[in-house]
Amino acid sequence: MTVLLEGFHAVKHALRFAPDLVEAVLVRDLDEARGLAGRLAPDITEQLLGRAVVGTVDHPTGVRGTARRPVEDRSVLARRDTPLVLLDDPRHPGNAGAVVRVAAAAGASGVAVTGRLDPWHPAVLRGSAGLHYALPVLAVDASEVSGPLLVLDADGDDLTTVGDDAVLVVGSERAGVGPELRARADGVVRLPMRDGVSSLNLATATAAVLYAWRLGRPA
Ligand SMILES: C[S@@+](CC[C@H](N)C(=O)[O-])C[C@H]1O[C@@H](n2cnc3c(N)ncnc32)[C@H](O)[C@@H]1O
Structure with missing residues (x-):
């Protein structure tokens, strides 16, 4: 295609x-x-x-x-050396594209997307500036993804470390992370925010956690 x-x-x-x-x-x-x-x-x-x-x-x-389009490398859904981003039912193509872009930049192993948004939709590619070609970008069912699931949620515990094989689960613009992935979470973590701010944009939250991981690794 x-x-x-x-x-x-x-x-x-x-x-x-x-x-x-x-x-x-x-x-x-x-x-x-x-x-x-x-x-x-x-x-x-x-x-x-x-x-x-x-x-x-x-x-x-x-x-x-x-x-x-590249041949899909779905091996990252099961095994990985760097975090996988799992977007749970995102709605805005521009947000998904921005996530692909920062995931490529930070060295994530891939971006997996549940729900109805096609992660290869032209509007998503526009948001990633073509960085879909730098890492696997996959439409998935949540059941296909395994590994330590770290759910990002503004009401979670303080973020400490992020493992190299973590699956960073990021929620949709309105509903956040859905019940299926929450039930499987190994941890639910938050990025601190000033009083009065309810949440970060999902691509911003992804960027902050990926860079916390990347900057926390030995050089
Ligand atoms: C716009 S927020 C969703 C807000 C939604 N109303 C909710 O109740 O979660 C989109 C996603 O970004 C992530 N996120 C946003 N702010 C965050 C924060 N302060 N800490 C951790 N994750 C955050 C979460 O994964 C969230 O589901």
């Missing part, structure tokens, strides 16, 4: 992490694309220009592309 890479950053990340999957690169103007790539991503400039075809591109960066 082919997906649309909207903009320079999405094309850049797909070329960097999964060059064999990139099918086409369309640019508005070759010199403009050369300038942008030279400035922002010299490592992929040659690849980008080597594949570029000039055409109509309405994205502000003047670059777009298409790529095949």
Whole structure:
């Protein structure tokens, strides 16, 4: 199945992490694309220009592309060396995309998503800037995921350590983490907030916990 890479950053990340999957690169103007790539991503400039075809591109960066979806690596649902993020029924594609982006940046093993939102929907890819190509992004049933489940909840216990094999369960915008995953939790943890603030955005909470894990590891 082919997906649309909207903009320079999405094309850049797909070329960097999964060059064999990139099918086409369309640019508005070759010199403009050369300038942008030279400035922002010299490592992929040659690849980008080597594949570029000039055409109509309405994205502000003047670059777009298409790529095949990777073969799914579902092994991370059972075993992992770095935390897996499990989004429980998220509703907003932009939030899910932001989670994929920070999960890739922090070095998570993958992002698994329960519920009806397709984690490969174009609007989710837009939010991740193409970082879907840097780690497994999977639609799952909660029953497929195993390992120490750390539920993130504003009413939980104070966050202390996060294990390398943790499954970080993050709830939906309205309802939080559902009863099925709560019942299986090995711990329920919170990020402290100032009085009067009810919750963080789910991608912000994911980012804070992933970086607490990453910065707490030996260098
Ligand atoms: C917008 S919040 C959901 C708020 C929802 N009304 C509730 O009752 O949980 C989305 C998710 O982000 C995570 N989250 C938000 N703030 C948090 C905090 N202070 N500590 C831990 N997790 C938090 C939780 O996983 C939560 O389910």
